[in-house]
Amino acid sequence: xxxxxxxxxxxxxxxxxxxxxxxxxxxxxxxxxxxxxxxxxxxxxxxxxxxxxxxxxxxxxxxxxxxxxxxxxxxxxxxxxxxxxxxxxxxxxxxxxxxxxxxxxxxxxxxxxxxxxxxxxxxxxxxxxxxxxxxxxxxxxxxxxxxxxxxxxxxxxxxxxxxxxxxxxxxxxxxxxxxxxxxxxxxxxxxxxxxxxxxxxxxxxxxxxxxxxxxxxxxxxxxxxxxxxxxxxxxxxxxxxxxxxxxxxxxxxxxxxxxxxxxxxxxxxxxxxxxxxxxxxxxxxxxxxxxxxxxxxxxxxxxxxxxxxxxxxxxxxxxxxxxxxxxxxxxxxxxxxxxxxxxxxxxxxxxxxxxxxxxxxxxxxxxxxxxxxxxxxxxxxxxxx
Amino acid sequence: xxxxxxxxxxxxxxxxxxxxxxxxxxxxxxxxxxxxxxxxxxxxxxxxxxxxxxxxxxxxxxxxxxxxxxxxxxxxxxxxxxxxxxxxxxxxxxxxxxxxxxxxxxxxxxxxxxxxxxxxxxxxxxxxxxxxxxxxxxxxxxxxxxxxxxxxxxxxxxxxxxxxxxxxxxxxxxxxxxxxxxxxxxxxxxxxxxxxxxxxxxxxxxxxxxxxxxxxxxxxxxxxxxxxxxxxxxxxxxxxxxxxxxxxxxxxxxxxxxxxxxxxxxxxxxxxxxxxxxxxxxxxxxxxxxx
Numbered sequence: 001x002x003x004x005x006x007x008x009x010x011x012x013x014x015x016x017x018x019x020x021x022x023x024x025x026x027x028x029x030x031x032x033x034x035x036x037x038x039x040x041x042x043x044x045x046x047x048x049x050x051x052x053x054x055x056x057x058x059x060x061x062x063x064x065x066x067x068x069x070x071x072x073x074x075x076x077x078x079x080x081x082x083x084x085x086x087x088x089x090x091x092x093x094x095x096x097x098x099x100x101x102x103x104x105x106x107x108x109x110x111x112x113x114x115x116x117x118x119x120x121x122x123x124x125x126x127x128x129x130x131x132x133x134x135x136x137x138x139x140x141x142x143x144x145x146x147x148x149x150x151x152x153x154x155x156x157x158x159x160x161x162x163x164x165x166x167x168x169x170x171x172x173x174x175x176x177x178x179x180x181x182x183x184x185x186x187x188x189x190x191x192x193x194x195x196x197x198x199x200x201x202x203x204x205x206x207x208x209x210x211x212x213x214x215x216x217x218x219x220x221x222x223x224x225x226x227x228x229x230x231x232x233x234x235x236x237x238x239x240x241x242x243x244x245x246x247x248x249x250x251x252x253x254x255x256x257x258x259x260x261x262x263x264x265x266x267x268x269x270x271x272x273x274x275x276x277x278x279x280x281x282x283x284x285x286x287x288x289x290x291x292x293x294x295x296x297x298x299x300x301x302x303x304x305x306x307x308x309x310x311x312x313x314x315x316x317x318x319x320x321x322x323x324x325x326x327x328x329x330x331x332x333x334x335x336x337x338x339x340x341x342x343x344x345x346x347x348x349x350x351x352x353x354x355x356x357x358x359x360x361x362x363x364x365x366x367x368x369x370x371x372x373x374x375x376x377x378x379x380x381x382x383x384x385x
Numbered sequence: 386x387x388x389x390x391x392x393x394x395x396x397x398x399x400x401x402x403x404x405x406x407x408x409x410x411x412x413x414x415x416x417x418x419x420x421x422x423x424x425x426x427x428x429x430x431x432x433x434x435x436x437x438x439x440x441x442x443x444x445x446x447x448x449x450x451x452x453x454x455x456x457x458x459x460x461x462x463x464x465x466x467x468x469x470x471x472x473x474x475x476x477x478x479x480x481x482x483x484x485x486x487x488x489x490x491x492x493x494x495x496x497x498x499x500x501x502x503x504x505x506x507x508x509x510x511x512x513x514x515x516x517x518x519x520x521x522x523x524x525x526x527x528x529x530x531x532x533x534x535x536x537x538x539x540x541x542x543x544x545x546x547x548x549x550x551x552x553x554x555x556x557x558x559x560x561x562x563x564x565x566x567x568x569x570x571x572x573x574x575x576x577x578x579x580x581x582x583x584x585x586x587x588x589x590x591x592x593x594x595x596x597x598x599x600x601x602x603x604x605x606x607x608x609x610x611x612x613x614x615x616x617x618x619x620x621x622x623x624x625x626x627x628x629x630x631x632x633x634x635x636x637x638x639x640x641x642x643x644x645x646x647x648x649x650x651x652x653x654x655x656x657x658x659x660x661x662x663x664x665x666x667x668x669x670x671x672x673x674x675x676x
Contacts, residue, residue: 034490036601038498172645201648203604205398205592208522209391209639209647216387216640229500233596240513240523241387254500261505296497 024067025316025323027052028087030108031099031123035074036202040227041099043253043297044123045070047305048097048312050289055309061316062323069093073100080104084111094325095315097308099123102175112137118329122308125175126355132385134354139332141308141347143272144250145359146175148382149225150183152361153248153270154190156377157221160246167219167245168197169210169234171226179225195219200230211237220245228252235267251275251364253301259366259373268365268376273307274342275364276300277373282340303342311337311347344379359384386520391636392629394526397533399628401588402609404540404621405581411619412557412577415466415477419485420585421606423461426488427454427586428503428593428602429496435506443507450590451583458582462575470571485603492600504594511595525595532591536584540621549576557619611655617668626666630654 029048032041052068055061069091073079080100087093088111096112097120098104105127112119118137121127126140157164166187170180177199187194196217198210211234214222222238222245224231231249238247244266249255251271259269269275276283276299283299286306290299316323318331332354337347344360360379367374402424409417417423431450440446465484469477504511504525515521544550555563556573564570589602612631616623634654635647664670 034493034498036604038493039500039599042493042498172648199645201645203601203608203648205605205608206391206395206526207596208394208526209388209636210644212387212391213640213644229597229599229601236596240526241521242513242515261502297499301499 023063024065025061025328026067026069026091026093027095027097027312028083028091028093029068029070029097029099030073030080030083030087030104031070031097032075032101033070033072035072035076037075037101037227039229039254040252041075041123043301044303044305044308045099046295046297047286047299047302048099048122048309049305050286050293050295050302051306051309052312053293054289055313061313062319062321064316064321066312066316073104075101075103077103077107081107081111084108088112088115088117093117094323095120095312095328097122097312099305102127102173109135109138115325116329117325118332120308120312120332123304130354132352132355134352136333136351137329139311139349139354141311142304143307143343145272145355145384146179147182147186148359148384149250149270149361150179150186150223152359152380152382153223153225154183154186154192155380156268156270156363157192157223157248158190159377160221163220164192165195165218165220166192167195167214167217167222169214169222169224169226169231170197170199171230172199172201173227176226176230180223183223183225198234200226200234202227202230204230204233207233207237208240210234211241211243214238215241215243222247224249226250228254228258232258232262235264236262239264248363253304255364256300256373257298259364263366263368263371265366265368268363270361270363272343272359272361273303274362275373277364278341280341282306282342307339307342307347310339311335344381353384355384357384358382386517388636388640390516390520390522392633393530394522395632395636396625396629397530398588398592398605399609399612399632400625401529401533401536401591402585402606403613403616403624403628404537405585406610406613407616407618407621407624408540408577408581408584410613411621412553413477413560413574414474414557415469415481416474416618417481417578417581418478419461419481419488420581421603421609422485422488422492423454423458423582424585424589424606425492425600425603426457426589427451427582428589428598429492430454430457430586431590431593432496432501432503432506432598435503443509446507447590451586454586455579455583457586458579459575461582462571462578466574466578467571470574489600489603498600501593501598503590503598507594509594523595525591529591529595532587536587537621537625540580540584544621549573553577608651611651614655615658615665617665619669620665620667623665623667 031045056065071083121140129135129138130140168180170176246266248268251269255269256275286299314337315332319327335349348357359382363377430453434446434450552568612628616627631651634650638646
């Protein structure tokens, strides 16, 4: 090959690769891949990445591949802001995803608002702006929902009967405290006796003192809505001191393996995601994908990410080929995504509601007789208005 | 009685961690701000040995993790802190901060951010034990109290009667004079780092066995720091007293006042101590003046 031929070939190759790159739809993600809270986000982020890889392997969406750029913000606001700026100004993303602590929300919402780019919250808490009336640029696929979670939990406790003396557990972070304070108010309205409320600081070496306080207050039911570590360690603290009551906690990513580890029939997990004990076809697909990719985290912890991937695929498909940020946002304004059983129903967004129009809850626990996780209460729907 | 047990367990955790701060400070005047991270490494080493099927027994896994932790401490000195010899104390302290950041990042990369349960891997049961009427604690918490007592007894004996303990005390009092009398300073410092990491690792392992392991364990190391300072940074006895004061304050606040105050009270006590008696309850006044 002469130098001239080589140069022509190189030029054609470069031109083709630039054309291909121009066809990619670029999505940015800023998430807590490392840092103290990474355990709640990193598995979901891996789930999104695996889903996008699967879509790309199948030819992409609307003829375009998805280029997913993932940056670590360690759950820190300053890093979230820097990532958002980089992804918007340098990488020209058409959509931004937040999978991190609520401390990163404000700078990312501000950055995407200025640039007119949609921001999807996946695995991170849904901010109030996604509920009706929704901010046109903000969307959320995360399972947990402020106030609805407590409503569903307290409805279940009420249905279980008996005199309820309720203990409440939160971590000393704004989102957890506000949900438990909301639950406290709701419990009072429902006529329940609130025995005590434990707001537990995050770096706690021993949860037994908090458990002792709850037990001494006479709680026979405890409801925890906090990061998993606070929920489960408070429960274990209660059991260590011989407490025999019932405990219900939000079913975070880790809940399935934890129910199986603890094997306690009085520990309930309420959640909006189907656990892998269901053995759904989509869950088998997730497991196969995770295994083939040599994933760091178990597939059972990737549901949040997988669902975000499904929604992403649906939005890009609806936006059509060559869609920009504006077209993607327009597509997301009215979207219905079949979650294939991973949730109790579809994720439906309307112009006014970017959370979902109906939220479904299911409650699980360990069943000693069958030595397996069982559904205590099947999908129960709550309208989100 | 339950409250007394709670204070004892929390005090044991803080004591076991804070003695690591004291040992390094006592010998080299360096405040090791990576101690929490080194404690975390010890716990993750246990996770690794617990996952290694070829070891066979839990005791072998724990033993190997302890040996590895001791080695890590010595290597930190040999490969990093040794180069700080002759530099200002501030430079050495800043180096430990950098080391801590490096370890935190490396731990997530090596072991992921998942919650782990070494006790499950080692098939160690952790039943609740009723020590007194209506006062219970877990088996591993009970072991933690016993191990703390044994560790301090061993450290007191080592420092008082051991040849290397004597060298460590001499180096702490006057390094130049000790060197002139033939004490190998690098060996003494390396041993101090090794013992400090070892005791921290013991604490990390017991916490991980009792309630699981994730990267937030590093913050527990930070909470033990006020205990060491309140007791006096160069006093092992002070570390115990400081730990009991801090843990008693926390537990009483949780039980009778606002649990949220338990997070702030160690640092409030620390500030009060720094104002009233900056060298701590049992610390040596002239030693702190050098800092």
